[in-house]
Amino acid sequence: xxAVELKTGNGDAKPVGNATTSSVNVRVLFFARARDLTxxxxxxxxxxxxxxxxxxLKELIARFPALEEIRECMVLALNEEYTSDSAVVKxxxxxxxxxxxSGG
Amino acid sequence: xxxxxxxxICSSARATWKIHAISVAHRLGAVPVGETSVFIAVSAVHxxxxxxxxxxxxxxxxxxxxxxxxxxxSNGEVWKENPxxxxxxxxxxxxxxxxxxxxxxxxxCCGAKSKVSDESTACEMNLE
Numbered sequence: 740x741x742a743v744e745l746k747t748g749n750g751d752a753k754p755v756g757n758a759t760t761s762s763v764n765v766r767v768l769f770f771a772r773a774r775d776l777t778x779x780x781x782x783x784x785x786x787x788x789x790x791x792x793x794x795x796l797k798e799l800i801a802r803f804p805a806l807e808e809i810r811e812c813m814v815l816a817l818n819e820e821y822t823s824d825s826a827v828v829k830x831x832x833x834x835x836x837x838x839x840x841s842g843g
Numbered sequence: 844x845x846x847x848x849x850x851x852i853c854s855s856a857r858a859t860w861k862i863h864a865i866s867v868a869h870r871l872g873a874v875p876v877g878e879t880s881v882f883i884a885v886s887a888v889h890x891x892x893x894x895x896x897x898x899x900x901x902x903x904x905x906x907x908x909x910x911x912x913x914x915x916x917s918n919g920e921v922w923k924e925n926p927x928x929x930x931x932x933x934x935x936x937x938x939x940x941x942x943x944x945x946x947x948x949x950x951x952c953c954g955a956k957s958k959v960s961d962e963s964t965a966c967e968m969n970l971e
Contacts, residue, residue, distance in 0.1 A: 842869060
């Protein structure tokens with residue numbers, strides 16, 4: 740979170756508090772092995788505005804450590820499209836945790 | 844998302860080959876051993892276009908469509924993993940850059956969670 744510095748008359752700079760930050764709510768969906776590991780089909784995540792899909796994943800692994808098992812082989816989808824870790828999530832976005840697929 | 848992805852694959856096929864009609868179907872739920880799980884039909888004036896488009900579509904489906912299959916055995920169950928997906932994992936998904944790709948991804952991720960000593964009994968399909 741950003742800190743705002745206020746310079747006083749005598750040149751001292753001290754932080755006066757945090758700049759206003761908002762959070763965004765993201766719905767997370769778990770499939771297949773991810774669902775087994777977390778024990779749930781979905782969850783709600785609240786992250787700082789400007790967070791990325793990768794930030795969300797870090798938060799999810801903190802909450803569900805078992806997900807570490809598939810971290811290297813999973814991919815992410817944001818609003819039903821494959822996405823990279825650096826994609827920024829917005830309010831009401833839907834993030835899907837996609838373990839290795841096996842259709843066909 | 845699976846339907847969207849299949850539609851995208853159809854569009855890609857049309858952009859590459861001169862084809863007339865496409866039909867794709869995928870089973871969901873329990874699929875007994877020996878039964879068909881996926882069906883792709885392509886028609887075209889020239890058979891080479893139809894065959895090439897068909898091959899492209901099944902390869903793409905196995906690499907990108909979010910459908911999962913869990914094989915259920917009498918002594919356990921295991922989520923299958925398509926090699927096509929694992930290979931594609933290190934490439935750009937949907938034109939977007941992959942951050943820190945793990946090129947040397949293990950062949951099996953979720954892995955065989957149970958030993959198999961006799962024939963499988965059924966397959967369960969899950970659709971995203």
